[in-house]
Amino acid sequence: MADRLVRATAADGGIRVVGAITTRLTEEARRRHKLSYVATAALGRTMAGGLLLASSMKRPESRVNIQIKGNGPLGGIVVDAGLDGTVRGYLGNPAIELPPNSxxxxxxxxxxxxDGYLYVVRDVGYGYPYSSTVELVSGEIGDDLTHYLVTSEQTPSALVLGVFVDKQGVQAAGGLLLQVLPKAATDETLVELLESRLSSLSGFTPLLRESRTLPNIFDRLLGDLGLNILPETQLLQFDCGCSFDRVLGALKMFGQAELQDMIEQDGGAEAKCEFCGQMYHANPDHLHGLIRDLQDNRGQLSQKAGKIYRN
Structure with missing residues (x-):
């Protein structure tokens, strides 16, 4: 089944629910970054959470950036997710493994x-991005993102995230975001009912492994509350905008002397994209081309400066 995101409403528009299946993209991240089991679960949960947070934004170019910095051995987690359904991410120590918890x-x-912090930056596509920081409450990702939504966006929310990975790779991954909107937030009975139903779930990935679809999961939670599943299904994918041209542009910032040293000492340059793990190799001809570009640009600036001085 392709990775996808489905939206729905209930209680006359007072409840918003979004579900995402992210199995394939999480497996892509596991393969690219050579992740351990626990690292796969951590990055997979954060990527699903990022896509769910981005789903409420308006402009097509809107994106959410999540950074998690805890005091555990995994190191930091960075995820970038967009309303367009693309996501990418990486973490500090991809090979770390721990025994199962209690x-x-x-x-x-x-x-x-x-102990640590969760940073969320929302780029709405114009003006200054909106950023917020909250303390971690458990490090389990779902609890921490829920805490962010309640604290920073002041929206009663519940976020369920899961990744099931075994020796064959990622078998199920995704998440569910449920929010009580302002028109229904004062209904304490409704809020308590939703909390009770969410707590009764055995988890999100067990439902996926039972071949439950997102509409089926929605119906189980909200079928008696006027559930309205929106017709559009959005495809999701792991996608990174890095390219060789961008790498060359970054190398040019080192300047002529550094580039010449790379040619003489290393026979070229090598760069790795942290988000997707792609390696890029620039040979001496590429670097000589960058040096010529810098020399040409410097000559053009000198000519312009001369004209200004004479005038």
């Missing part, structure tokens, strides 16, 4: 760390 689950909280 419930026999992957110890994501222990790997991330319970």
């Amino acid at each position: 419930r026999g689950k992957l110890d994501v909280g222990g790997a991330v760390g319970r």
